Amino acid sequence: MTLSLQNIVKTYDGKAVLNHFSAIFPEGGCYLLLGENGAGKSTLLKCIAGDVMYDSGVMSYDRQLVDCVALQYQTFDSYSHLKISEVIRLFQALTANQKNLTALYDLLELAAYQHILVKNASGGQRKALSIYLAFLLNKPIILLDEPFADLDLTKKKQLGAFLQREIQQTKQIVIIISHEVAGFESLFDAIYILKDGQLADYGTLAELEEKYQNPVFKGIEGIYFGMTGQVLGGRIA
Numbered sequence: 001m002t003l004s005l006q007n008i009v010k011t012y013d014g015k016a017v018l019n020h021f022s023a024i025f026p027e028g029g030c031y032l033l034l035g036e037n038g039a040g041k042s043t044l045l046k047c048i049a050g051d052v053m054y055d056s057g058v059m060s061y062d063r064q065l066v067d068c069v070a071l072q073y074q075t076f077d078s079y080s081h082l083k084i085s086e087v088i089r090l091f092q093a094l095t096a097n098q099k100n101l102t103a104l105y106d107l108l109e110l111a112a113y114q115h116i117l118v119k120n121a122s123g124g125q126r127k128a129l130s131i132y133l134a135f136l137l138n139k140p141i142i143l144l145d146e147p148f149a150d151l152d153l154t155k156k157k158q159l160g161a162f163l164q165r166e167i168q169q170t171k172q173i174v175i176i177i178s179h180e181v182a183g184f185e186s187l188f189d190a191i192y193i194l195k196d197g198q199l200a201d202y203g204t205l206a207e208l209e210e211k212y213q214n215p216v217f218k219g220i221e222g223i224y225f226g227m228t229g230q231v232l233g234g235r236i237a
């Protein structure tokens with residue numbers, strides 16, 4: 001099943017954040033969505049998830065899209081007066097077709113802070129919870145907004161390895177926004193670059209590296225620099 005976006009327009013206060021954005025995301029792939037701050041990446045994910053209504057355009061998927069998407073927000077502020085364990089139990093109760101996520105639970109070390117209220121949880125603990133919930137819902141389309149930010153180095157690496165294994169084993173579509181890419185290059189089947197509200201370019205890392213060769217920055221960082229003139233932050237290698 002392929003997710004197809006055609007001519008998506010979303011305006012805020014008369015300004016088009018998404019300006020006829022079109023892209024296709026085939027199943028069984030992990031896709032990196034790149035773009036400078038304010039380019040509209042989070043807005044695009046929210047539109048796909050049905051959290052934000054787009055003005056015009058067509059999103060098509062084999063099934064009712066809104067039922068098929070789990071979105072991990074860049075920041076997690078919901079259920080502030082519940083404990084982390086209670087939020088997880090709530091989401092478990094909502095999920096009919098749960099899968100075994102022990103590996104993800106363990107690598108995110110959720111057991112260590114399950115008794116903390118969400119409002120008292122650190123940025124990294126909230127991020128860990130939000131990633132876990134996105135996978136717990138067991139949807140065919142998973143959207144992750146800066147999943148690596150706020151996690152410590154060990155968790156970043158382990159999450160990268162988990163994602164790689166998970167996507168190989170399932171036919172899920174995983175779209176990731178991340179400014180931290182060094183060390184994760186092999187995770188992405190294709191890279192989509194959002195600029196001026198449109199899909200400026202997309203392709204595999206090899207295809208884009210060929211187009212945007214850069215003597216200073218290599219890999220995805222070089223592609224991003226070639227497209228935007230900016231340096232991508234974060235390095236785990």
Ligand SMILES: Nc1ncnc2c1ncn2[C@@H]1O[C@H](COP(=O)(O)OP(=O)(O)OP(=O)(O)O)[C@@H](O)[C@H]1O
Nearest residue numbers: 012013017035036037038039040041042043044074
């Ligand atoms: N609810 C809203 N009302 C008005 N403007 C908004 C709203 N949400 C987002 N915007 C604006 O839309 C633009 C795109 O925001 P968005 O969060 O999608 O960018 P982004 O590419 O995810 O940025 P970043 O990399 O900084 O997270 C920004 O100019 C932002 O201020």
